[in-house]
Amino acid sequence: MSAERKKVLFLIRSLGKGGAERVLVNLLNRFDLNTYEVDLCLVMDLNIYDQEINRQINRVTLFKSYFLVRVLTFLYTRYNINLLWKSTVNRKLRERYDVAISFADSSYTDLLFMLDHQPRKTITWVHSSYNSYSNFNKFYSGARKERIKKARFDKLSTVVFVSEDSKRSFIEVFGEKYHMEVIYNIIDRKGVLSKAKEFEVKKQSKEILIVSLGSLYPVKGFDKLIEAASDLLKENDRVRLMILGDGPLRKQLQEQIDALQLNEKITLEGFKPNPYPYLAAADIFCMSSISEALPTALCEAMILGKPTLVTDCDGCREIVAGGKYGIMVKGYPFDIYQGLLKMSSDTEIRKFYSLKSIERASGFDDEEILKKVYHLIDK
Template sequence: MKKSVLFVINTFSKGGAEVALLELLKHIDHNQYNIDLFVLMGQGELVGQLPPEIRLVNKAYDTSSVLTSLGKRALFKHILKCALHHANGIRLLPYMVSNGLAMMRKENHPYKNLVWRLMSDSAERLDQHYDLAVAFLEGGSSYYVADHVNADKKVTYIHVDYQQAGYTKELDRACYEKFDHLFMVSKEVQEKFLEVYPDLRERTSIFYNIIDHEMILQKAIEDDGFLDAYDGTRLLTVGRLHYQKGYDIAIQAMQILKKRGVRARWYVLGDGALRDKLQEQIREADLEEDFILMGAVSNPYPYYEQCDIYVHATRYEGKSIAIQEAMILGCPVIASNCVGNRETVDDGVNGILCDLSPQGIADAIEDLIMDKALRMKYSVQASSIRSVTDREIYHLLKMIDA
């Protein structure tokens, strides 16, 4: 008899964790497992790419991306509906009182964590009992699986530097104690999490994101990629427009490069709430022709293939899928020296780790532009990256029989 497994994720648009989940779902043996997917917010365009064997259990679903204007409006309406649902209750008041001030002191202002608690408590309930329930992301999906799913075993994933992302022990402790196992996407993510929850060490292990090499290589030759006639050095960054991704610092770095006379153009693939703010910063720095926000694209891989240098200067990471995709396609990589990036980029071997500052990023880019042999070395080393698909799936599904 097939085992039943439920996966829960916050939204299902083109973020790193969402793409990682999609790849995982594609690689599970559907002859052995019945797989259900529940999207907490009931929204995201990746649902159209699900294998036919996966059952989406949401009663209502919106296929718009949460990164588009239309999708943001739909998301806001959903949040407002949940807030009104709780208007006569005070269940969340203790969390807000005990965590509000602590959260306000953090630079990456995470009111969203309280919102995720509200979303999980307001989401529809599932009647089915599962052999295994998997919360594939911290925050809302973890709260939902911990508190509202009926399953023999429960596991969750941590994809970010837990401390830098603004989560608090006071808010999450009771949640994580309900899980049989916690998967971390990198060793450094694990260590950062265990600094907060040292007594949960025996329940944690590493689960590297699953990446389909052959699919990436194939898609890289399917579309055109860059359509402008620019003949200087093309820099590329892929990721949502979010504080975490450090685009404000990248724009300052590009300003330094321009003042130095370096011929380069920086392209960004991705969308998000900071678009207008970043566009204004670009205008003020007179970089309209030098730092290009291209928005989200359906196939980013030709852009990786055609760029000269991939730059990933983020404030914090879990284990970046974008960096790994760039490496698969042979991109020389420059990344900020932070948790997650250090585990992917071996400084001086397959890429460069730089300081997260305008000067540090600009220096690393200029040095690599000037050294063609070094770019070739990093390209060759990067393209040797390998995945561990079968082993990771085994580690997850063995939880059913553990």
């Protein structure tokens, strides 16, 4: 190892099935490893992207037990007990890092301050909208919010946001005294286009396929999308909805579909390591989220030229520029239904928004984003 290379630590809870995790893999696989020596630390032993990450990147896992991580997280966030966290971090991470980055801001960001050898610079990446997602307001309020400000944000060198909406939401909750920057996510245009051709997703003749993609959590609004699709099918039985992703709401959402007796028309496809052929087959991409920071799946759908319909929330609003590059509706089932009815009923509207998606995607410049990341590390 060259002593001249800067040592950079990336820390994240796991490399599971979320958007931030996929973005980190995209970033690491394009990282200049001749200039930087990179370690990747996973808090828990879940890494579905293991085979995709460059072998030159050293990987460290803090804990193998998901249950233990939950217990330790509860003890730290509720009672500020961190002895096992601190001893494990310093046993597993012995390097002297120039820069340490928590790539998805959470209580795990605080692990950076437990290192015996404090990095020259500590950074966190915010992939969420703190103000518009109710769970964040639940956890980041009152005395706990003040403790987090002092124990985390006051100590960080930089807070990075993946969108202007995300930054604005953070300021509303925590204020703007911190050093803040906005850096869009790397989307990996070439990878999306290439992987979209790996296999073909078959469709029935004259079928209009609506695809949505995301972890099955309340914030994604899939229950509202299913209700909207049910109403849409009363108007147009050629429509089919596919939802790609997994999560704790799968059973509940499947029960909703079963109750509507629409199992052949609305399907939960589960997590797909390569979702891009499904996106490529879509006639419409829909994002029904309550809150986003920078919706990676929406950007990927635009790279593939898909006409998009999104709900009016942080992140989505920014990417479609308030409706310029895609149809934007309120986040109620009836409004989603009306938007989908308009788009599914008119081929010309779909063609128009397909071109607008391609126009918007031309602004996703991975090389410029990489330059901003390097500048952040080096300055």
